[in-house]
Amino acid sequence: MEFFIDTAITDEIKQASELGLVDGVTTNPSLIAKSGRDFKEVITEITGIVDGPISAEVIALDAEGMVSEGRELAKIHPNIVIKVPMTEEGLKATRIFSGEGIKTNVTLIFSPLQALLAAKAGATYVSPFVGRLDDISQEGMDGVDQIRTIFDNFGYTTKIIVASIRTPMHVLNAALIGADICTIPFSVIKQLAKHPLTDIGIEKFLADWEKTK
Numbered sequence: 001m002e003f004f005i006d007t008a009i010t011d012e013i014k015q016a017s018e019l020g021l022v023d024g025v026t027t028n029p030s031l032i033a034k035s036g037r038d039f040k041e042v043i044t045e046i047t048g049i050v051d052g053p054i055s056a057e058v059i060a061l062d063a064e065g066m067v068s069e070g071r072e073l074a075k076i077h078p079n080i081v082i083k084v085p086m087t088e089e090g091l092k093a094t095r096i097f098s099g100e101g102i103k104t105n106v107t108l109i110f111s112p113l114q115a116l117l118a119a120k121a122g123a124t125y126v127s128p129f130v131g132r133l134d135d136i137s138q139e140g141m142d143g144v145d146q147i148r149t150i151f152d153n154f155g156y157t158t159k160i161i162v163a164s165i166r167t168p169m170h171v172l173n174a175a176l177i178g179a180d181i182c183t184i185p186f187s188v189i190k191q192l193a194k195h196p197l198t199d200i201g202i203e204k205f206l207a208d209w210e211k212t213k
């Protein structure tokens, strides 16, 4: 399973990369705003840190605007993936990008049928948001399971990026379902390596080692 990091904060990307855990990066307008930096400048810097897919999201709501923004972003680096919202206009733009060989990540997916439509439009990636569904008392991971089944039923090569991850359990369940990728906030990446019994075990080994002296 691939891990992407869901952030536009380059220091977090560098730290997670040193752990060998970053196969790609996803950003969105909120994450760019949180970084407090210029959009293109930060995306360009990320391309120098991670050699993998880097999602940069368009702001336009109409297909023509999305395509024009996306073409500009795609010029930054061959690893750039254009993130488009899951709307009818987004589907039109996805189809055009697909014809031009520009990779896409169709985002804000909340139902398996939306994912099917995106795959049919030629999306490289789909991003089902699990945490935001959990937030409204719907089991977000059920949709991921259904998307996996649909893509396997028909041989779609569109990759599933499980997004809106809040906890290590989301990562575990996405891996069990066979989702291709999880895009994970830095705070959750840090949690993944932790286990209290590991810490207790190290303490005990060191205490026993002291006794040998």
Ligand code: E4P
Pocket: 006, 026, 027, 028, 031, 107, 127, 129, 131, 132, 163, 164, 165, 183
């Ligand atoms: C996905 O690409 C999005 O950037 C992200 O996962 C959204 O997560 P949130 O629901 O925590 O904002």
